[in-house]
Amino acid sequence: MKYFKNFHKYRYLLYEIVRKNIKLQYRNSVLGVFWTFLQPLLTTLVLVAVFGGIFGSNRNYTTCYPIYLLCGRLIYEFFTQSTKRAMRSITNSASVIKKVYVPKYIYPLSNVIANFVTFVISLLVLVCFIVYFCFTDTAPNITGYVFLAPIPILILLILAIGVGMILATLSVFFKDIEYIYEVFTMLLFYMTPIFYHADQLKLSSGFIGMCIKANPLYSITEMFRCCVLYGRMFTMSHLIYALAFSVAVFLIGFFIFYKKQDKFILHI
Amino acid sequence: MGKQPAIVVDNVSVLFNMNKEKVDNIKEYLIKLVTNKLHYNEFWALKDISFTIEKGERWGVLGFNGAGKSTLLKTIAGVIKPTKGSVKSAGIIAPMLELGAGFDLNYSGRENIFLYGATMGYSRKFIQSKYDQIVEFSELGEFIDSPVKNYSSGMRARLGFAIATAVEPQILILDEVLSVGDAKFRMKSEAKIRSMFDKGITVLFVSHNTNQVLNICDKAMILDHGKIIAKGDAVEICAKYDEMVNSKK
Numbered sequence: 001m002k003y004f005k006n007f008h009k010y011r012y013l014l015y016e017i018v019r020k021n022i023k024l025q026y027r028n029s030v031l032g033v034f035w036t037f038l039q040p041l042l043t044t045l046v047l048v049a050v051f052g053g054i055f056g057s058n059r060n061y062t063t064c065y066p067i068y069l070l071c072g073r074l075i076y077e078f079f080t081q082s083t084k085r086a087m088r089s090i091t092n093s094a095s096v097i098k099k100v101y102v103p104k105y106i107y108p109l110s111n112v113i114a115n116f117v118t119f120v121i122s123l124l125v126l127v128c129f130i131v132y133f134c135f136t137d138t139a140p141n142i143t144g145y146v147f148l149a150p151i152p153i154l155i156l157l158i159l160a161i162g163v164g165m166i167l168a169t170l171s172v173f174f175k176d177i178e179y180i181y182e183v184f185t186m187l188l189f190y191m192t193p194i195f196y197h198a199d200q201l202k203l204s205s206g207f208i209g210m211c212i213k214a215n216p217l218y219s220i221t222e223m224f225r226c227c228v229l230y231g232r233m234f235t236m237s238h239l240i241y242a243l244a245f246s247v248a249v250f251l252i253g254f255f256i257f258y259k260k261q262d263k264f265i266l267h268i
Numbered sequence: 269m270g271k272q273p274a275i276v277v278d279n280v281s282v283l284f285n286m287n288k289e290k291v292d293n294i295k296e297y298l299i300k301l302v303t304n305k306l307h308y309n310e311f312w313a314l315k316d317i318s319f320t321i322e323k324g325e326r327w328g329v330l331g332f333n334g335a336g337k338s339t340l341l342k343t344i345a346g347v348i349k350p351t352k353g354s355v356k357s358a359g360i361i362a363p364m365l366e367l368g369a370g371f372d373l374n375y376s377g378r379e380n381i382f383l384y385g386a387t388m389g390y391s392r393k394f395i396q397s398k399y400d401q402i403v404e405f406s407e408l409g410e411f412i413d414s415p416v417k418n419y420s421s422g423m424r425a426r427l428g429f430a431i432a433t434a435v436e437p438q439i440l441i442l443d444e445v446l447s448v449g450d451a452k453f454r455m456k457s458e459a460k461i462r463s464m465f466d467k468g469i470t471v472l473f474v475s476h477n478t479n480q481v482l483n484i485c486d487k488a489m490i491l492d493h494g495k496i497i498a499k500g501d502a503v504e505i506c507a508k509y510d511e512m513v514n515s516k517k
Contacts, residue, residue, distance in 0.1 A: 013386040020383060024374050099369035100387055101346035176294050262349040266284060 010103055014110050021085075021114035036121045040077065044070045044125075051195040064138045067129050067229050072194030072221045074122060075152075079160055079217060080185045082115035086164025087171045087178060094268040104261050105254070108168040112161050120153075130228065141231030148234070152223040152242070159216060159246035165253030169260050172267050192217045216245040272358070274439055274470040275321040275344060279353035282314040282339055282494075313339040314350075315494040323358075323438075326471040328481035328502060330509045331491035332516075337474045340491065341441050344472065359438030359470070362388070369428075373417035377408055377427055380416055384431050398434045405460070406430035407453070422450060429457055433464065440464065442473045458483075478506040 026032045048056065048066050056065030086108035090097070093107050130140055170177045191212055198212055212218050219242035226234035313336045321327055331337045342348045344355055345363040370387040371380045381402055385395035403412055406427045416424060433440075440461070461484070465471070475481050481488055482502055489499035490509055498505055 009389050010386075012391050013389070015392075016383050016386040020372060020375065020379070023379075024372070027374065096370045096387060098342075098347065100363055102387055102389075174294050174297070265348055 006103055010106060013102065014106050014113070017106065017110035018114045018117065021111060022117055025114075025118070033121075036118050037125050040070065040074055040122050040125050043077075044073055047073065047195055055196050055200065064133050064140045064229065067126070067133060067140050068197075068225065069195055070126055070129055071225050071229060072192060074119065074126065075156060075217065075221050075224060076189060076192055076194055078115060078119040079156065079163075080188070082112040082119075082160045083163045083167055084181065084185070085111040085115060086160075087167035087181060089164075090168045090172050090264060091268055097268065098265060104264060105165065105257055108164045108257075109161060112157070112164045116157055116160070126228065140229045142228070143231035145227050145231055145233060147227075149224060149227040151239070152220045152227070152234075155223075155242050155246050156217075156220050158250050159220070159242075162246065162249035162251070162253035165257045166249070169253075169257050172260075172264050188215070188217065191215050192221060194221070216242050219245075272323045273320045273356075274323045274325070274358055275472075276356040277317055277319050277344065277353070278355070280314055280317045280340075280343060280350040280355060281312060281352040282336075282343060282348060283351040284311045284313055312494050314343065316353075317494075317496060318353075319489070319496065319499065321470060321472070323470055324468040325487055326465065326485040327473065328485035328488035328506075329472060329474045329491060330476070330478065330481065330488060330505065335491040336494040337491055338443060339494075341443055341472060341474060345441055357439060360435070361439045361441060362432050362435060362437030363441045371416050371424065371428070374415055376415055377403075377406075377412040377419070380427070381431055384428070385435070388432075388435065390435060394435075402427075402430045402434045405434065405456075422453070426453055429460075433457075433460055436464075436467070437469065439470045440472070442471065478510055482506050 026035055029035060031038065044066065047069050051069070052065055056068075089107040089111045090104065096102060097104060097107075130142065133139055134142070167177060167181060192215055193212065198209070198218070219238040223234040223238050223242065226232055317340065329337050329340065339348060341363070343350050344357065345361055346355075347363075370384045372383060375383060381399060382392065382395055385398075386392075403409075406412075406423075406429075408423060408427060411419070411423065416427075419427070442461075461471075471484065473481065473484055485502045487500065488502040488505035488509075490497050490505060490512070498508055
């Protein structure tokens with residue numbers, strides 16, 4: 001109860017920092033907030049140009065390759081960007097944390113939420129893609145299941161907050177984690193079926209297949225694609241696995257953070 | 269003066285684990301862990317500090333560098349959690365440990381007022397109601413919409429001071445902040461603090477300067493190596509501190 005009261009008191013701070021992060025991200029750039037659309041659009045075009053010929057031509061696996069790719073890329077990009085920002089948030093706010101009492105979880109949390117807001121805005125690109133491809137012969141199958149799309153997105157948010165909390169705590173004590181995580185996110189890019197299809201590469205079995213399936217981002221992207229591309233209900237096992245994994249990481253994240261937060265001041 | 273305690277510091281000790289060399293990467297940590305070389309220098313910044321401050325009292329905290337003054341104030345402000353003991357405070361604390369610490373340099377003065385206010389735990393509505401007063405007191409005028417990175421250090425301190433005092437706190441923690449700005453602003457800020465005294469504010473003031481302490485405080489304490497070695501009436505304690513300084517020379 002005490003914690004909820006404290007959160008209530010500082011909710012305006014959360015809002016202010018989220019706002020600050022979004023405002024400062026594009027300040028002084030000519031196109032400003034347009035980059036939220038432009039960046040995923042352009043990078044997706046690059047990926048389509050590079051991998052479209054290899055992975056996109058087989059209609060058995062991917063009905064509409066650009067949308068397939070965009071779904072994966074948006075989710076991957078949100079996850080890595082938000083967790084990276086959350087990881088650095090405590091050390092970046094050292095000057096404040098050393099001088100004033102603030103609930104410290106506000107910093108990683110607000111960074112993830114700020115990225116989440118830009119992620120939701122960038123989903124408009126996906127909407128544009130879907131509308132455009134509906135008039136081509138590779139139309140995505142849009143059904144009522146599109147309204148279930150918020151479910152994988154919310155699971156993704158829970159996961160990102162949890163991972164962000166863990167990384168923020170670790171990076172206070174070990175700077176190295178920033179470099180390790182950099183490599184890890186690259187590995188994650190290839191371990192998530194973003195530009196390829198897991199079945200197409202015959203990866204469903206064997207060690208690598210297992211690694212891909214253990215990756216919660218795989219379940220989340222598959223669920224999301226079911227909603228906005230395949231137009232069918234997502235597999236229950238994906239939902240259960242992703243949700244359980246995310247909630248567990250979320251709880252572990254808050255637990256570690258809570259246990260260690262009083263020591264932060266001695267290390268930043 | 270009402271006899272309600274504003275701050276109760278009960279047997280507070282703060283331990284810093286100071287590593288002989290700073291270990292902040294896993295490789296070094298593991299090597300030292302395996303070779304059993306992970307030595308910590310235990311350093312008690314504060315040792316069994318106990319005191320009670322009544323509402324409306326104005327305390328000066330004197331001491332040499334490294335005596336634990338700032339650690340004490342940070343513990344009272346809630347920034348550092350005491351290793352042992354507890355700190356209880358009644359009322360809103362405005363810590364002025366370093367003016368403008370919560371500022372974002374890329375943000376304008378206007379935006380920083382709201383950010384800083386939020387950092388201190390106030391609502392948007394409350395800050396909005398104090399906004400004009402803050403801008404007026406800081407004397408920033410048209411610069412309020414420029415990014416803070418372009419401000420001079422005096423301008424930053426003025427803005428920080430204006431925000432910290434505009435919220436009418438019940439407990440004010442001052443860590444050598446009254447030496448900022450030009451002479452004119454210093455007088456203005458001292459007058460502002462004095463006007464807050466009339467409202468019965470509790471003050472904790474850290475300084476090396478006994479004149480300033482005598483000017484502001486009615487009580488004082490001397491900290492040395494994490495312990496209170498003397499406390500009581502400001503005039504008496506300041507004389508004692510001056511003696512200590514002179515004997516060290």
